[in-house]
Amino acid sequence: QKEVEQDPGPLSVPEGAIVSLNCTYSNSAFQYFMWYRQYSRKGPELLMYTYSSGNKEDGRFTAQVDKSSKYISLFIRDSQPSDSATYLCAMIAGNTNAGKSTFGDGTTLTVKP
Amino acid sequence: GAGVSQSPSNKVTEKGKDVELRCDPISGHTALYWYRQSLGQGLEFLIYFQGNSAPDKSGLPSDRFSAERTGGSVSTLTIQRTQQEDSAVYLCASTFAGMNTEAFFGQGTRLTVV
Numbered sequence: 001q002k003e004v005e006q007d008p009g010p011l012s013v014p015e016g017a018i019v020s021l022n023c024t025y026s027n028s029a030f031q032y033f034m035w036y037r038q039y040s041r042k043g044p045e046l047l048m049y050t051y052s053s054g055n056k057e058d059g060r061f062t063a064q065v066d067k068s069s070k071y072i073s074l075f076i077r078d079s080q081p082s083d084s085a086t087y088l089c090a091m092i093a094g095n096t097n098a099g100k101s102t103f104g105d106g107t108t109l110t111v112k113p
Numbered sequence: 114g115a116g117v118s119q120s121p122s123n124k125v126t127e128k129g130k131d132v133e134l135r136c137d138p139i140s141g142h143t144a145l146y147w148y149r150q151s152l153g154q155g156l157e158f159l160i161y162f163q164g165n166s167a168p169d170k171s172g173l174p175s176d177r178f179s180a181e182r183t184g185g186s187v188s189t190l191t192i193q194r195t196q197q198e199d200s201a202v203y204l205c206a207s208t209f210a211g212m213n214t215e216a217f218f219g220q221g222t223r224l225t226v227v
Contacts, residue, residue: 006155032213032214034214034215041220041221041223042220042221043117043204043206043218043219043220043221044156044204044218045218046214046215046216049214049215051214088155088156092213094213095211095213096213097144097161097163097208097210097211097212097213097216098208098212098213098214098215098216099144099145099146099161099206099207099208099216100146100161101216103155103156104155105153105154105155106153106154106155
């Protein structure tokens with residue numbers, strides 16, 4: 001069983017919809033939780049990160065972490081066609097370099113105009 | 114440069130040939146990582162360089178895979194006697210030492226073994 005499981009998708013939504021992307025994990029040592037966005041034929045780029053439990057909002061994006069349930073989510077409000085990409089969750093324990101993150105397999109999102 | 118640079122962007126090679134993939138990290142970043150991303154899959158860690166320390170090779174799938182990092186900067190990933198299952202996107206990332214919230218990725222090299 002993988003340490004990080006990500007809802008596989010793909011997801012296809014109409015423009016303006018609210019999107020929920022989710023990951024579960026098994027390693028209770030994870031403390032930093034990241035969401036990367038990867039456009040086609042590009043490398044992943046960090047979208048947001050959260051430390052420990054709680055919510056973090058950045059514009060149309062909200063990241064939620066529930067450590068008690070070992071569950072994280074990324075919400076996208078008023079989704080736009082430019083949000084069409086693959087979203088990867090990533091997690092890391094303690095004082096570990098971000099490059100050693102454990103990644104989910106990604107969820108591909110298509111937002112249709 | 115401003116970001117992590119990888120070359121070539123695309124590589125098509127015949128089965129059995131050796132290939133070299135290059136990564137030029139962000140200037141000043143001491144940590145460098147190689148990953149493999151197969152179609153529809155997440156990132157598979159391959160190897161990690163940190164400063165002058167011995168590299169962490171724990172993710173290399175076979176002895177056909179090797180990597181070097183010269184002068185603490187540019188890195189080369191070499192795949193010998195390529196197989197069709199080696200076809201994937203190879204991504205390089207770099208970070209500052211101790212950075213635990215973001216890895217900076219290059220655009221990847223798409224390798225196709227025919």
